[in-house]
Amino acid sequence: MNTRTLTLVVLLILTTLSLSAQRRRSYSRPVSPKLEDLPKRPLDTIPTSDPDTRIILYSNNTWSYFRPSLQKMDSLPVYTDHWDTTSVFAYKDIPYENLPPIVELNLVQDLSGFKAPITGQVFSKYGPRRRRRHNGVDIPLKLGEPIYATFDGKVRYAKYNTGGFGNLVIIRHLNGLETWNAHLSKLNVQVNDYVKAGQVIGFGGSTGRSRGPHLHYEMRYQDQTFDPEFIIDFETGQLKYQTFALEKSFFNIHSRASEILEEDDEYDIPLLTDTEEGDTLASSQDILERIAEAQQKDRQQQNKPAGINSSNAVYHTIRSGDMLGKLAIRYGVTVDQICRLNGINRNTILRIGRRLRIK
Numbered sequence: 001m002n003t004r005t006l007t008l009v010v011l012l013i014l015t016t017l018s019l020s021a022q023r024r025r026s027y028s029r030p031v032s033p034k035l036e037d038l039p040k041r042p043l044d045t046i047p048t049s050d051p052d053t054r055i056i057l058y059s060n061n062t063w064s065y066f067r068p069s070l071q072k073m074d075s076l077p078v079y080t081d082h083w084d085t086t087s088v089f090a091y092k093d094i095p096y097e098n099l100p101p102i103v104e105l106n107l108v109q110d111l112s113g114f115k116a117p118i119t120g121q122v123f124s125k126y127g128p129r130r131r132r133r134h135n136g137v138d139i140p141l142k143l144g145e146p147i148y149a150t151f152d153g154k155v156r157y158a159k160y161n162t163g164g165f166g167n168l169v170i171i172r173h174l175n176g177l178e179t180w181n182a183h184l185s186k187l188n189v190q191v192n193d194y195v196k197a198g199q200v201i202g203f204g205g206s207t208g209r210s211r212g213p214h215l216h217y218e219m220r221y222q223d224q225t226f227d228p229e230f231i232i233d234f235e236t237g238q239l240k241y242q243t244f245a246l247e248k249s250f251f252n253i254h255s256r257a258s259e260i261l262e263e264d265d266e267y268d269i270p271l272l273t274d275t276e277e278g279d280t281l282a283s284s285q286d287i288l289e290r291i292a293e294a295q296q297k298d299r300q301q302q303n304k305p306a307g308i309n310s311s312n313a314v315y316h317t318i319r320s321g322d323m324l325g326k327l328a329i330r331y332g333v334t335v336d337q338i339c340r341l342n343g344i345n346r347n348t349i350l351r352i353g354r355r356l357r358i359k
């Protein structure tokens with residue numbers, strides 16, 4: 001046996017010993033590694049119904065979404081310049097005077113899709129309202145009704161806005177247009193998310209300076225508002241143009257007058273009652289209570305008393321389908337306040353015909 005053969009034999013013996021030792025260790029101390037601790041190699045990609053989205057399968061049995069075309073978009077100036085995720089206005093350094101007289105907006109060729117944020121009759125239009133101007137349109141909805149991204153885009157702002165918009169989602173689209181979706185009961189996206197037209201970005205509500213569930217919807221170009229009804233037929237949910245020539249004269253020169261919703265979006269009780277009838281989505285008591293609490297918080301910020309005053313007492317007679325959360329929203333009070341005034345608790349069964357003091 002020469003030296004080389006001897007070395008090989010020794011190596012072989014050592015390897016065998018080492019392997020059996022390892023096996024013994026693994027038998028004596030069973031381990032259950034976590035999936036995420038295992039080595040992760042991409043194994044395969046699977047197409048989805050969305051041509052831009054694939055699913056990547058990894059060797060450790062995990063998976064993730066992959067959107068190659070969307071990731072490329074991070075380098076586009078429209079999604080990096082004037083990208084402010086904390087303030088509603090992103091173009092404060094561009095004065096109205098510097099805007100071009102006309103902007104050609106490709107609405108669908110570039111953006112590959114469209115869906116109206118919601119369909120329904122515009123209850124309050126864009127334009128003059130009392131002393132100020134209404135910078136968007138208001139469309140009544142049922143609490144919890146889904147709100148859709150109008151076009152593909154990237155979420156620039158998604159949080160509770162104390163200026164009166166309540167839960168607000170602002171999406172910037174590839175052509176520079178921004179769509180604002182206000183008073184949502186719940187958000188379904190985060191800032192910097194890429195969204196596709198028709199994706200659910202949140203759920204309709206009445207948060208902020210709002211007295212009744214509705215969507216306050218704005219279209220802005222470099223912070224300047226114009227009438228969304230130029231572009232969308234909200235009743236049919238149809239897009240009116242493929243390409244739209246946005247003229248400077250369409251803008252409200254006071255678009256950026258303040259960072260707050262300048263007027264309360266207010267509705268009369270009959271409208272609210274209409275949207276409640278046969279409402280299957282409004283049954284979530286906690287959504288209702290959250291909205292009532294947000295309204296209460298807004299009022300406190302405006303130093304308006306909540307109205308516990310015996311000379312202005314308000315009563316409500318319980319009808320079929322009434323719930324404390326709904327009543328709280330309708331009358332702009334909290335569930336706790338109603339409970340306190342009537343010596344009941346949140347779980348008290350409301351007998352039809354019972355008269356409750358609300359304020």
Ligand SMILES: [Zn+2]
Pocket residue numbers: 124134136137138215216217265
């Ligand atoms: Zn409004």
